[in-house]
Amino acid sequence: MPVLKIIKESLWGKTLAELEELAVESAFPKFTARQITDWLYKKNISSIDEMSNISKKVRELLSKKYESRLIHPTRVQESIDGTKKYLFPTLQNKFIETAMIPEHNRKTVCVSSQVGCKMGCLFCFTAKQGFQGQLSAGEIINQIKSIEEAREITNIVYMGMGEPFDNLEQVLKSIEILTSGWGFAMSPRRITVSTIGIIPGMLAFLDKSEANLAVSLHTPFNDERRKLMPVQETYPIEEVINEIKRWDFGRQRRISFEYIVFDNMNSSPHHVKELAKLLNGLRCRINLISFHPLPGLQLKKPSDKVIQNFKDALNQKGILTTVRASRGQDIYAACGLLSTKELIKPTAHL
Secondary structure (H helix, E strand, C coil): CCCCCCCCEECCCCCHHHHHHHHHHCCCCCCHHHHHHHHHHCCCCCCHHHCCCCCHHHHHHHHHHEECCCCCCCEEEECCCCCEEEEEECCCCCEEEEEEEEECCEEEEECCCEEECCCCCCCCCHHHHCEEEECCHHHHHHHHHCCCCHHHCCEEEECCCCCHHHCHHHHHHHHHHHHCCCCCCCCHHHEEEEECCCHHHHHHHHHHCCCEEEEECCCCCHHHHHHHCHHHHCCCHHHHHHHHHCCCCCCCCCEEEEEEECCCCCCCHHHHHHHHHHCCCCCCEEEEEECCCCCCCCCCCCCHHHHHHHHHHHHHCCCEEEECCCCCCCCCCCCCHHHHHHHCCCHHHC
């Protein structure tokens, strides 16, 4: 008879409170929880047996139900500009992508929060996969800890596959682990979470974390945005920005808007005028991103001159605007390309 493999629950992604609850339920000393967080989030271990200041008996009991190993990427691609794209298997036997972007004295890791996505944005290749599952906080943290540059990461952006606020609980848990003193003790100012504008999730995020917020904007006009992003029907961008204007961000917490520029579509003087009206009174930044053609999409890349003129016009209106450099174009850098390619491989080649 075949031997059934026992699937153990991972300790990765558990908060201090959850580990304290685990300790109480298992009749361990409560301080064991903090010892576990030290081993998980502050030291490099590959097994529970390495938690040397925890009694052997407790380690044996933990090992029966839990594991602490990291899930390593199955594939890595490196661009000529130093950008790396990591492909990870998930607990659902699907694939997610993580990017590491080096720039001067910074190394930013771009993490995924879902397997696929249900939001259906026209310009996003991840949307072509549809929604396949939620990532746990442990799977989100795993993307940061298991890559080669783990010890060198300075910034984290939740801009990979999925809509973070459609997986709010696990995203908030992962941020708690990243920023807590018992976790990675990272400044929340070095973390940015991007959303297409799911208002309830956005407000909960603003209330329960101190990380920065980025909103996918792409056009100030309702009809245009509705064609690009179905979420416009439920959460119009004007309502999203009105909620943001009501929030006190202080002087350190940042709000930015991601704006993909498409050829002959969303960079006219009318767009500049409407953006100035929409964002009036809000201390923010617009990051312009040049669209790069994707298989099966008719949207086209704008010229560098178009982007520069658009940037200058917005800055003249008093809106701080920068152009985000395109990175990793030679390695399927656009989100969703690499994992989609992996998913459609013939079974014989998996």
